[in-house]
Amino acid sequence: MAGALNAALVDSLAADDRVLVFGEDVGPLGGVFRITDGLAARFGDDRVFDTPLAEAGILGTAIGMAMNGLRPVVEMQFDAFAYPAFEQVTSHLAKLHNRTRGRITLPVVVRIPFGGGIGGVEHHCDSSEAYYTHTPGLRVVSPGTPGDAYRLLRQAIECPDPVVFLEPKRRYWSKESTSLTIDGPGIDRAVVRRPGRDVTLIAYGGMVATALEAAEAAVEDYWDVEVVDLRTLSPFDDETVVESVRRTGRAVVVHEASGFGGYGAEVAARLTEQCFHHLEAPILRVTGFDIPYPQPKLEQHHLPSIDRILDTIARLQWDDPGSNRA
Structure with missing residues (x-):
């Protein structure tokens, strides 16, 4: 699944110059789980870059970028680390489209490694999906297979709405014999x-x-x-x-x-x-x-x-x- 997510980011960055990837340690390090491995070297630090340790600032910056025509993909390093950005999610990311009567769209993808199964310490494992699904204005996605991880992330990045993309970290190393394609069930289908x-x-x-x-x-x-x-x-x-x-x-x-x-x-x-x-x-x-x-x-x-x-x-x-x- 980690490789499928990486491939989805590579293909999305290559297909659309408006796509940016940023967050804590996603640049040269390639992320804690190496999901962004090699992206900065391939696409440059103007499109894949590290940020300060400030989740509210990361998401607030993404919102401003999206308002000006870009398609940011941001990573919250762990599920419980995303809570400092929650006010940005509920007050702005989820509401601006409605607040402006549709004049503003926010094609922002918020990638969050979530859930347990890795023996993480406090703040490193949590299941926060109900907070986001209870917030009108967001799409909330969580893939269960490597093939779907690729497909759903590509579809999320192309979606005009903000998407909270919950990646089950316990399945990052799961494997599946499948071709990586965006074709198949749509983002809203079980x-x-x-x-x-x-x-x-x-x-x-x-x-x-x-x-x-x-x-x-x-x-x-x-x-x-x-x-x-x-x-x-x-x-x-x-x-x-x-x-x-x-x-x-x-x-x-x-x-x-x-x-x-x-x-x-x-x-x-x-x-x-x-x-x-x-x-x-x-x-x-x-x-x-x-x-x-x-x-x-x-x-x-x-x-x-x-x-x-x-x-x-x-x-x-x-x-x-x-x-x-x-």
Whole structure:
């Protein structure tokens, strides 16, 4: 995935002189995760450059650049490092298009390595998607595969709207045999990664691979599990997800963030409203716990696991969720 993101940036910079890439250590170093490796040497420090350690300043500068016709791609070095820029996101990036009655567009992409799975210390692992999806005026995207990382980042950079691009850092080193192409599902479309008939697993970002592994493991219990990768969290692709849940009659939403007020609650509510007469059981969630993000040695207990997903699927098989499977 890291290579796919790097290729997307290379191709976008080559295709459009208005594209700029900047942030902390993205220049000669190539970024903490080496996503921008080699870009400064190839395109020069007027198009790929380092910034001071000032996230609000990084994003505020990007907004001004976009107002004047450029297409900035900025990197927030880690998910929780982006919070100092949150006022810029909510007060300006998300609202200027509406505030000016459409006269100003802000084609800004905010790249954020997010989520856990790498044993990071405090401020280096967080799941902040609900903050951004709750903010009207933003598109929020999170790829789950290397091929989608390339496709979605290219599409995000070409998009006229501001895009918060959440990169699952635990999947930076994941591999996939695929050609890198911008063709395929659009930026606002979910996709079915694995067809099934018994239950729909809904995931995004780093949890897509976990959901697919759980679906394969569920075969031993004779459960045929469908996996839907949301890809874009906002706007939500009701059509694809609703069609799947109406067909299977059961759904489980999986995400790393805490459950209370989490993104999965919105998904469950939408599906309940649109699929009520098709549901065989309540829509359930598998999430992180309602605690501050834990220390590295405890992270494995906090993140949704294959076993937790399978235990939740088992609760959907009977009229009495508390009964044991024979």
